[in-house]
Amino acid sequence: MQEFAAAFAVFIALHSIPAIPALRSRIISIVGRPAYFVIYSVISTAVLVWVFRAALMLDYIPLWDFRPWQAIATFVLAPVGIFLVIAGLLSDNPLSISLARGSTPGAIVSITRHPVLWGFFLWAAGHVIVNGDLRSLLLFGGFALFAIGGIPMAEKRAQRRLGAGWATVAAGTSNVPLLGALTGQMKPRFDMRLGVGALATTALVVWLLVAGHSYLFGTDPLSLLG
Numbered sequence: 001m002q003e004f005a006a007a008f009a010v011f012i013a014l015h016s017i018p019a020i021p022a023l024r025s026r027i028i029s030i031v032g033r034p035a036y037f038v039i040y041s042v043i044s045t046a047v048l049v050w051v052f053r054a055a056l057m058l059d060y061i062p063l064w065d066f067r068p069w070q071a072i073a074t075f076v077l078a079p080v081g082i083f084l085v086i087a088g089l090l091s092d093n094p095l096s097i098s099l100a101r102g103s104t105p106g107a108i109v110s111i112t113r114h115p116v117l118w119g120f121f122l123w124a125a126g127h128v129i130v131n132g133d134l135r136s137l138l139l140f141g142g143f144a145l146f147a148i149g150g151i152p153m154a155e156k157r158a159q160r161r162l163g164a165g166w167a168t169v170a171a172g173t174s175n176v177p178l179l180g181a182l183t184g185q186m187k188p189r190f191d192m193r194l195g196v197g198a199l200a201t202t203a204l205v206v207w208l209l210v211a212g213h214s215y216l217f218g219t220d221p222l223s224l225l226g
Contacts, residue, residue, distance in 0.1 A: 004054040008142055011047050019153060061134040070130045071224035077126030079205045084119025087197025095158045095170060105169060107189035112177040113170060114151050121147035130224065151175065
């Protein structure tokens with residue numbers, strides 16, 4: 001448990017760097033933007049592997065029995081979450097986390113202002129539902145809480161960064177996914193990066209279902225439907 005707690009603490013600390021503009025800017029000024037993203041991505045991947053490894057070393061303690069509806073919920077939530085993360089990272093979005101730097105929000109914001117955080121939350125929540133053991137609850141539940149807890153902070157950072165222009169940029173968007181569309185406050189949009197995100201998500205999900213998930217984690221998701 002101590003190694004898992006340490007790994008997760010490092011994960012949180014590492015992913016807090018982008019939330020501290022002064023620290024992030026200082027690092028970029030030293031190593032350069034391209035090197036920053038490469039180094040950050042490599043370290044983030046290594047820490048994520050450490051978190052999963054430490055979680056798998058914990059004792060298996062069942063908490064609830066498996067039900068077929070849990071698998072269905074995961075097969076819905078996880079792909080939707082993956083799509084929001086991929087499309088969110090690819091799309092221009094000055095309102096939240098994004099790898100793109102455009103000042104005009106892409107079509108992804110017609111779903112939610114914070115696609116990456118909501119996507120990470122939905123992916124993690126889906127895995128909490130289907131895995132009824134303590135270590136999965138700690139791992140994926142921790143991810144879900146980290147993501148959902150980051151949304152209010154992302155809102156405040158965007159408002160502070162954009163100042164008076166925040167209301168204009170955020171017009172026609174909503175924090176909660178699809179809330180604006182359901183209430184009629186905004187119209188669904190589509191652009192190329194949203195399409196690329198959908199195609200990439202489809203390819204990744206198919207690979208995970210066919211062989212990837214079994215190869216990486218030793219479990220076949222399709223067996224849950226049997």
